[in-house]
Amino acid sequence: MNNINKTINDFEKFMEFIENERPILSATQEVLGRKDCYNLNMLLENKKDVATPSYNQDKYFAIDLMFTLALASKLYIKANDEKGKVRLFITDKLESFQNLNGYEKYIFLLQTYWTKYDFGTKFDRLHNIAAFYNILAKIASAKQGDIIVKDEMNISNIMYSTGAAFFHHLKFFGFGEIELINGAKGKYEDSIKSFTPNEFGIEISIFFLTKAIHYWNREDISFLLEYLNLKVKTNKNEKVFDVFKDIFKGNIVNNTVEEEIKTNKGGTYTFKVSLSKTLWRKLNLSYKHTFGDLHNAIQDAFEFDNDHLYAFYMGGGKRSGKAIYCQYADHEGLIAETTTIESLKLYRGERFLYLFDFGDEWEFNVELLEINDEAPTPLKSMIIESKGKSPKQYRGGW
Structure with a gap:
């Protein structure tokens, strides 16, 4: 000991x-x-x-x-x-x-x-x-x-x-x-x-x-x-x-912290996606939706053209986060289009990075505001609140 x-x-x-x-x-x-x-x-x-x-x-x-x-x-x-x-x-x-x-x-x-x-x-x-x-x-x-x-x-x-x-x-x-x-x-x-x-x-x-x-x-x-x-x-x-x-011998280690913990898998997930403190959107998605669906929802919410590669970085930034790439990116690991929101066992308050366009590198901060397992799950993503005018995707200097 x-x-x-x-x-x-x-x-x-x-x-x-x-x-x-x-x-x-x-x-x-x-x-x-x-x-x-x-x-x-x-x-x-x-x-x-x-x-x-x-x-x-x-x-x-x-x-x-x-x-x-x-x-x-x-x-x-x-x-x-x-x-x-x-x-x-x-x-x-x-x-x-x-x-x-x-x-x-x-x-x-x-x-x-x-x-x-x-x-x-x-x-x-x-x-x-x-x-x-x-x-x-x-x-x-x-x-x-x-x-x-x-x-x-x-x-x-x-x-x-x-x-x-x-x-x-x-x-x-x-x-x-x-x-x-x-x-x-x-x-x-x-x-x-x-x-x-x-x-x-x-x-x-x-x-x-x-x-x-x-x-x-x-x-x-x-x-x-x-x-x-x-x-x-x-x-x-x-x-x-x-x-x-x-x-340790002698049968003194019998218990551990279980991987499966109390976390809502089902229900409606509310995400806040921000480009700045004065420019953000709140989105509702179902637990069955994928990160590819979340990508599409962000593109629609900010009026982008959805014409470039993207990735999500969980638990950190581009260097330290665990990457979830879109299916067209040449990377191994999780694929956004097949990774469901419920599968990552997210917590309320969890934050991660969404990177769109590996050239211009639009970085969006994503925060999980709420998991409501009593609300009806949306068939499609929904914009429930917004602040700030969407930036021009191809105009520099934003």
């Missing part, structure tokens, strides 16, 4: 801070501001050594990780408050999480990290899957007391500079201790001198690279397995939690 106490305690402090302070997220990145990060950091065990509130959230590795896990697990969602300010709001999942014992909370956070954390886009493009894999492999093959240091000839050497956050993630989860390089400042400058794994970290690293390797949230995981000539047997009926709960 000693290895996971800091993890649980810090996440509890994070939740208490969000509940008590109700911090407003920054307008551009929609993350915690510098002052909030500084104040929260002072409460943590996995804290950054700082004297003034001079750093953005991404420099507080533990805070940035907890913030991301809170959203990826949907314990919280981003939404506008009554004054239009973006904050974190709790979901039905949070109560379920708080009812878990300490071991179960740890497993939930660790499972969320391995299976839902966006390893592909969260950090610098120089990172590739092999670099982090090599670090985990070094830890897995280490013995108690071994010290892992940079190998200039190994691809994983970038993990000591631009990928330093990953070492801090391992420390957060109790895998071992980091020795930092004093005075390191630049992004491409080494800040990690060494990492000393403990027995617990060695065991979990082995678990990651054997029993849980195919659950790693990387689109290129199949290429890694092929490159390493690893053949993994999978069971389609196997639940991820059933794999992770066996990390």
